[in-house]
Amino acid sequence: MLHSQRQIYIVGTGSIGKALAVFLKLEGRKVTLVRGSMDDGSSTTEEIWIESEENHYASIPIVTLSTIKTMEGIVVLATKSYGNKQLAVSLKEKTGSSPIVLLQNGLHIEQAFLLQNFPELYRCVLFVTSQSVSSNRFRFKPVSVCPVGIVKGSVGKLYHIVQQLDTRNFGFKSEKNIQQIIWKKVIVNCVFNSVCPLLETDNGIFVRNDEARRIARRIISECLLVAEQEGIILNSKDIEKSLLQISKSSEGQFISTLQDIRNNRKTEIETLNLEIARMAKGLKMVQRCRETNLLGTLIKLKAEIKVEEHSKSIMT
Secondary structure, three states: OOOOOOEEEEEEEOOHHHHHHHHHHOOOEEEEEEEEOOOOOEEEEEEEEEEEOOOOEEEEEEEEHOOOOOOOOOEOOOOOHHHHHHHHHHHHHHOOOOOOOEEOOOOOOOOOHHOOOOEEEEOOOOOEEEEEEEEEEEEEOOOOEEEEEEEEEOHHHHHHHHHHOOOOOOOOOOOOHHHHHHHHHHHHHHHHHHHHHOOOOOOOHHHHHHHHHHHHOOOOOHHHHHHHHHHOOHHHHHHHHHHHHHHHHHOOOOOOHHHHOOOOOOOOOHHHHHHHHHHHHHHHOOHHHHHHHHHHHHHHHHHHHHHHHHHHOOOO
């Protein structure tokens, strides 16, 4: 039984935000989706279908930021992390003392909110995959329960947040050492979000192909060198095991970066491979992080070319 149930605002209407909204609504939680990239003042209700082991359906209210004066409850960010600087400014006067929970990939993505001095800030590491099948139908696969930890806040508040967000289909748990898990997932994402889009293939490539696994091991090795300099000690075998588990459980699914490129959108690669490369440069380790940097640079270039070509096609 949930006590003192709070309104949950999910900022971001992509495949993760909509899946979470449906599962929360089906378990009786009070949830509103908030568009993070468009603010035209509109409000609507959308029927959303989630394909998982069973099909799930719910009608979810969707609003834009300008229609909300205050966001009293729990604010979950399921947007792309490259928009955090602007989003932190937009949310600052609306959220008050409400906790912010980041359901986003990447290193150092919380900095914009720390600079704006948000009172409570929590990081979640996602172990689920979700992709669009049609405009309001999504294919969702859980890999594991998603840990949530403290960036700025308290253990008691963390427990309450997890209790409010946890559902049977999209699970959450509290985690004391969230930085260790953030780094582990970032390294795994550095592999998936660079190799899969460049090969134009699904997540299952690493369980199917020996050469893809060898590339993955080299990226993992480079990233671990940077992590160690930051005081994060991880085991390469554990990371490879996690990578293969995700690859096997999400075979046939396409990583978010490949989906973004195909849909002419900016990617999060700058908070993944290119953030690792930036840190390596600061540590004077550029030569020891060459492959991670190269693959990240190619992804950035590929996305930029795709966006430019799309813009030209619209103009003509």
